[in-house]
Amino acid sequence: MRFLQALRYFCREAAVNLLRSWKVSLLAVLTIAVSLFLGGAFLLVSGNLAASVERWRGEMRAVIYLKPDTPEAELRRLAAEAGRQPGVKSVETVTPAAARRRFQQIFPGLADLVAGWQDEPLPASLEVGLDPAAGAPARSAWLDGWRRRPEVTLVDDDREWLGQLETVVAVVRTVGLALVAGLLGAAIFTIASVIRLTAYLHHEEISVMRLVGSTEFFIRGPFYVEGLLQGLLGGLVASGALWGVYQLLHARGRGSLVSAVLVLDFLKPQEVGFLILLGGAAGLFGAVASLRREAL
Amino acid sequence: MIQFFHVSKRYPGGQSALDDITFDIPRGQFVFLTGASGAGKTTLLRLIFREEVPSAGQILVNGRNVASIPQSKIPYLRRTIGVVFQDFRLIARKTVFENVTYLPRLLGVDLQGQKKLAYQSLRRVGLAHRLNAFPPELSGGEQQRVAIARALINEPDILIADEPTGNLDPDLSREILRLFLEVNLRGTTVILATHDRDTIQRVGRRVITLDRGAVVLDQELVGTDPPALDLLAGTGPDPEPPPEGEGGAG
């Protein structure tokens, strides 16, 4: 009960202080919001990217391109052979005509490019669906076997660039983490400065409170709550801004690769909660750091 | 209640402010502390509530060694001591109500209780109607009385007042003095620093005289002004009416 009463008093004092020096408070809230916004953006992008990689991994394919003059019977024979290999989920034959139609469908603007040729411009291919659970070395060896065949011109293996994409995700995460850590440090510093300024404006009152018998807890409480509030506000602002930007990109880029890969899903509720709490923790930390014994 | 044993105080980089002070103030005593400006009155008072630490010697307040209590226990010492500072130390951007209720607030008294205490305390100094004013809106004497109300709000064991009547006209001054005597009658130990020899002569009581940091005189005086003493007889449930027998003053 006493503690709750003290907490109420802390909150009221903190709110009054925030409003009284709203300009510097706003600055503190905004710095923390900027760093958390960027942190959230990295979380969003890398999360979606990782999810995409995971999805693609589930539908991993290799495409075996054949020489242009491969007869259709040979195509079917090779498809049957590939289908017998363990770890192969499906084999689809794509004839040159089918390849052309598909090209014209996907890139309608470039349809002319493949039309009106005497021969089909695109080669026949086998699209092999691979089981991601099957061992990677065996799969590589098998695909290498195909590469050496005379009737094959090119084997395009998803796995290679998926691996590269995973590296990209890892790099994005690391860079994001480092950047956010730096920005968060700056935000903590800002909050600490603002709190110290507030404490300085109150030094007379603080000394009177000490002389009438206030405990340090009672004196510092309002400042701790002030830092906490600034941090939480920063987290809320950051989450709100992130949500707004997400909506904008999502709506504008519907169906585009960017929105499909990078801004498909918003952060999970617990991730948003984490962002806000991180703000609060940073604010509290700033307040505690700024009010070490000597400083007050 | 308050014991000084060979206490000296030297401010950093300054000369000696107090030199080998020894005295014993029993519970419930009323003591005047007097001496020329710079004699060390304020310094002595500050040592009692541990705003300063002695350079040498021991100070016992309520049986506790003030110089050596841990930092975390200081607030509990101070809550038993009401202090009227020479410079008031009111917070300009807080109302009179907020200024006088620091202690009850931190003791967890609810708002209703705080209001009651503030009203009672301010009424004793005749300022109950200025509850919502800010200190800069008050005269020097009114500010001084707010400082007194703050010191009295929690019925302290010890009341320390540093020149509490310095800014008051003679009538008000007498009234405040009467208030202190009355508080003393209820059991509070009172130490009052003052230059005002007339008051001391009139009221009597124990007088400790400082000169350049040393106790030069420690005597019991008998008051010369019976009417001033009669004031005490008038202490009842209502301390408001102006002093009687003062030839129609007030």
Ligand SMILES: Nc1ncnc2c1ncn2[C@@H]1O[C@H](COP(=O)(O)OP(=O)(O)OP(=O)(O)O)[C@@H](O)[C@H]1O
């Ligand atoms: N914070 C301080 N730092 C250094 N010296 C101080 C400090 N406070 C007081 N002094 C010195 O200590 C001596 C005693 O000062 P003190 O304030 O106790 O005198 P006082 O009796 O209260 O005087 P007054 O009647 O003018 O209030 C003076 O010489 C003063 O200059």
Ligand SMILES: [Mg+2]
């Ligand atoms: Mg003084």
